[in-house]
Amino acid sequence: xxxxxxxxxxxxxxxxxxxxxxxxxxxxxxxxxxxxxxxxxxxxxxxxxxxxxxxxxxxxxxxxxxxxxxxxxxxxxxxxxxxxxxxxxxxxxxxxxxxxxxxxxxxxxxxxxxxxxxxxxxxxxxxxxxxxxxxxxxxxxxxxxxxxxxxxxxxxxxxxxxxxxxxxxxxxxxxxxxxxxxxxxxxxxxxxxxxxxxxxxxxxxxxxxxxxxxxxxxxxxxxxxxxx
Amino acid sequence: xxxxxxxxxxxxxxxxxxxxxxxxxxxxxxxxxxxxxxxxxxxxxxxxxxxxxxxxxxxxxxxxxxxxxxxxxxxxxxxxxxxxxxxxxxxxxxxxxxxxxxxxxxxxxxxxxxxxxxxxxxxxxxxxxxxxxxxxxxxxxxxxxxxxxxxx
Numbered sequence: 001x002x003x004x005x006x007x008x009x010x011x012x013x014x015x016x017x018x019x020x021x022x023x024x025x026x027x028x029x030x031x032x033x034x035x036x037x038x039x040x041x042x043x044x045x046x047x048x049x050x051x052x053x054x055x056x057x058x059x060x061x062x063x064x065x066x067x068x069x070x071x072x073x074x075x076x077x078x079x080x081x082x083x084x085x086x087x088x089x090x091x092x093x094x095x096x097x098x099x100x101x102x103x104x105x106x107x108x109x110x111x112x113x114x115x116x117x118x119x120x121x122x123x124x125x126x127x128x129x130x131x132x133x134x135x136x137x138x139x140x141x142x143x144x145x146x147x148x149x150x151x152x153x154x155x156x157x158x159x160x161x162x163x164x165x166x167x168x169x170x171x172x173x174x175x176x177x178x179x180x181x182x183x184x185x186x187x188x189x190x191x192x193x194x195x196x197x198x199x200x201x202x203x204x205x206x207x208x209x210x211x212x213x214x215x216x217x218x219x220x221x222x223x224x225x226x227x228x
Numbered sequence: 229x230x231x232x233x234x235x236x237x238x239x240x241x242x243x244x245x246x247x248x249x250x251x252x253x254x255x256x257x258x259x260x261x262x263x264x265x266x267x268x269x270x271x272x273x274x275x276x277x278x279x280x281x282x283x284x285x286x287x288x289x290x291x292x293x294x295x296x297x298x299x300x301x302x303x304x305x306x307x308x309x310x311x312x313x314x315x316x317x318x319x320x321x322x323x324x325x326x327x328x329x330x331x332x333x334x335x336x337x338x339x340x341x342x343x344x345x346x347x348x349x350x351x352x353x354x355x356x357x358x359x360x361x362x363x364x365x366x367x368x369x370x371x372x373x374x375x376x377x378x379x380x
Contacts, residue, residue: 022312032316043323047330054334057342057352063272079272084265091261095254098302102246154355212302216295223291227268228284 031206035213038175042217045171046224049164058151060161062226065149068136083226086129087218093122094215097183101208104201109190112204116187119211123180130173134166142166165225172214172221179214182207253301260290260297 014021022029053059063079072078096118103111141148147162186207195201267283274280300306305313341348 021309023309024312029312032312036316036319039320040322043326047326050327051330051334054331055337055341057338057349063268080265080268084261087261088258091254091257094298094302095250098250102250106243150356155352156354156356209303212298215302216298219291219294219298223264223287227264227271227287 025202027202027206028209031209035209038213039217042168042171042220045164045168046220049168049224052160052164056158056160058153058155058157060147060149060157061152062228064152065137065142065161066133066226068133070132080226082129082133083222086126086133087222089122089126089129090215090218093119093126094212096122097208097211101201101205104195104204107196107201109193109196112190112195112201113187116183116190116204120180120183120187123176123183123211127173127176127180130169130176134169137162168221169225172217175214175217179207179211182210249301253297256297257294260294264290 013019020026066083067077067079069076069078069082096115100112100115100119103109103115137143142162142165144163144166145159147157147159149157149161151157186204189195189203190201195203264287267287271280271283274283305316
C-alpha cells in the first residue's frame with residue numbers, strides 16, 4: 001500500500017487470496033459490522049425521539065427533571081452534575097480499555113488484567129449510577145406511560161418524554177451490562193492464560209471495540225437527553 | 229496468526245507514541261465534555277431564541293467531534309486499511325438523510341397540526357399548575373406502581 005508505483009499489482013495481490021485484504025482478522029471485521037448495525041438501531045431510536053420532539057409544541061426541561069444527586073438534601077437541585085459524573089466514569093473506563101488492548105499488543109498479561117479490572121469497575125459504577133437515577137425517577141412518578149414533569153413552558157406534557165428516556169437509556173444500560181459481562185469473561189480468560197496459549201490477545205481487542213461503542217452511544221444519549 | 233502479528237507491528241511498534249496518543253485523546257475528550265457541560269449550565273434558564281439555538285449547535289458539533297475521536301483513535305479505525313474504513317463509514321452516511329428527513333417530517337407535522345388542528349394548538353397553550361414538589365406521595369400519575377413509596 002505504501003508503494004505507489006506497483007499499486008495495481010498490489011491491489012491484485014491484496015484481493016488475490018492468501019491474506020486478509022482488510023489486514024484484520026475475521027472476528028474483528030464481523031465485530032465492526034455488528035457495531036454498524038447496532039449504530040443503526042440506536043440511530044433509529046434517537047431519530048424517532050427527535051422526530052417526536054420536533055412534532056410537539058412543548059417538551060420538559062431536562063434541567064428541571066435530572067437535577068437530583070445521591071445523598072443531597074431534599075431542597076438542593078443540582079442539574080447536570082450527576083450525569084456529568086456518569087459521563088466521566090464511562091470515558092475513564094474507555095481509556096482503561098484502550099490501555100488493556102495496548103498491554104495485550106505487548107503480551108503484557110499483568111497490564112491486561114489490571115486494566116480489565118479497572119474497566120469492569122468503571123462499568124459497574126456506571127450501572128450503579130443509572131440504577132440510582134432510574135429508581136429516583138420512578139419514585140418521582142416517572143415510568144413508561146407516566147410523566148409527572150410539565151413542559152418547560154408550564155403546559156401539560158405527554159408521556160413521550162419518559163417513554164423515550166427509559167427505552168433509550170434502558171437499551172444503552174443493557175449494552176453496558178452485556179459489556180461488563182463480556183469484559184468479565186475476557187478477564188477470566190486472561191487469568192487462565194487462554195490468550196498466552198494462543199499467542200495473541202485479539203479477543204481483548206474485540207471486546208474493546210464493543211466497549212468503546214457503548215461509550216460512543218453514551219456520548220450521543222447524554223448530549224441529546226440531558227443537554228439539548 | 230502471522231497476519232495479525234503483522235497488523236500489530238504496523239501500529240504497535242513504538243510504545244511511547246501509542247501511549248502519548250491515548251493521553252492526548254483522553255484530554256481532548258475530557259475538555260470537550262467540560263465545554264459541553266459549561267454550555268449546558270449556561271443554557272439553564274435561558275429563553276428560547278437564536279443564542280440558545282447557537283449553543284445547541286455548538287454542543288452538537290462537540291458531540292460529533294467526540295464521536296470522531298472515540299472511533300478514530302480508541303477504536304483504532306483511523307489506523308486501519310482504507311477499504312475497511314470505507315465499508316464502515318460509507319453506510320453510516322445514510323444517517324445524514326435519516327436525520328434530515330425525519331426531523332423535517334416532525335416539524336412539518338407540528339406545523340400542520342398547529343395550522344389545522346385548533347384543539348391541538350389550544351391544548352399546548354394551557355398552562356397547568358405545577359404539582360407540589362413532594363414526590364413519593366404523589367400517586368396520582370403512577371397508581372399502577374405497587375412499589376412501596378419509600379424515599380430517602
